[in-house]
Amino acid sequence: MSFANKVVIMTGASSGIGAATALMFAKEGADVALVARTQAKLADVAKTIEALGRKPLVIQADLSKEADAATVIPKTKKHFGKLDVLVNNAGIAPQGCLLDGKALQAYDDAMKTNVRAVIQLTSLAAPYLIQTKGNVVNISSVAELRPSKMTTLMFYAVSKAALGHFTRCAALELAPSGVRVNTVNPGPVENEFITNNKLGNADDFKGRLAGYTALGYIAKNDEIGRVVLFLASDKARSITGSTYLIDNGSLLK
Ligand SMILES: NC(=O)c1ccc[n+]([C@@H]2O[C@H](COP(=O)([O-])OP(=O)(O)OC[C@H]3O[C@@H](n4cnc5c(N)ncnc54)[C@H](OP(=O)(O)O)[C@@H]3O)[C@@H](O)[C@H]2O)c1
Known part of the structure; x- marks a missing residue:
């Protein structure tokens, strides 16, 4: 799946799924813009990509802040000259x-980063994606499709449900312009999400999360990345408004 001469923006590129997937795009020849808040972690990911002989663009931005998020698309366009894929x-x-x-604090926080920023970036990116017949991949969750088993994560689930429906609405609006919009919906993934969000002890969680899946397995970051690359590639040119569940069967339990 070559992404030679393609320009990809990866938000949340400083760790987990975003860092792994940005590296996968770069391995396939893409120019990648790496977006997140933590400069030091972004620099580490950039170094890994530079070791492949590519030069990523690092954009430090807090996407929950409208002014920060507004810089991402113009900086990428100025640096690379175009945009093909927004993740x-x-x-x-x-x-x-x-x-x-x-409840209200959790709702506001979840919506600002998980939905509002996505709407802002997609809206700013759309004119450039239309020029390249590019596409958008939104990382949702199995929590889009059913309430989280942890009731204190209800607004995470609400935000991902909103993200899923935004994806379908955006796919419909942009389809006549040749731009596709899809979601990838992971179940549990083995990474820093638990500790980054202070959800508890990562090792305890790992055991419990494996029990949530029918296959008794937790996905690795690059397994999610492979689905993202497929959807972003021309191989998926007939796919838009779709929900790609990769959850080891956790929705079945
Ligand atoms: N891990 C799972 O089990 C799982 C399951 C289903 C769905 N997902 C989804 O997968 C996506 C990636 O998460 P992950 O699993 O890779 O966990 P992660 O390692 O915690 O990654 C989250 C990324 O988002 C960035 N981020 C958070 N708030 C931000 C903000 N305001 N502005 C800019 N960047 C921000 C973080 O970077 P900074 O902190 O440096 O800003 C980090 O790079 C998320 O949308 C998550 O909901 C994860």
């Missing part, structure tokens, strides 16, 4: 539910 991968899982008094 909206950055996401957080703030905790809060109806009975703990944190």
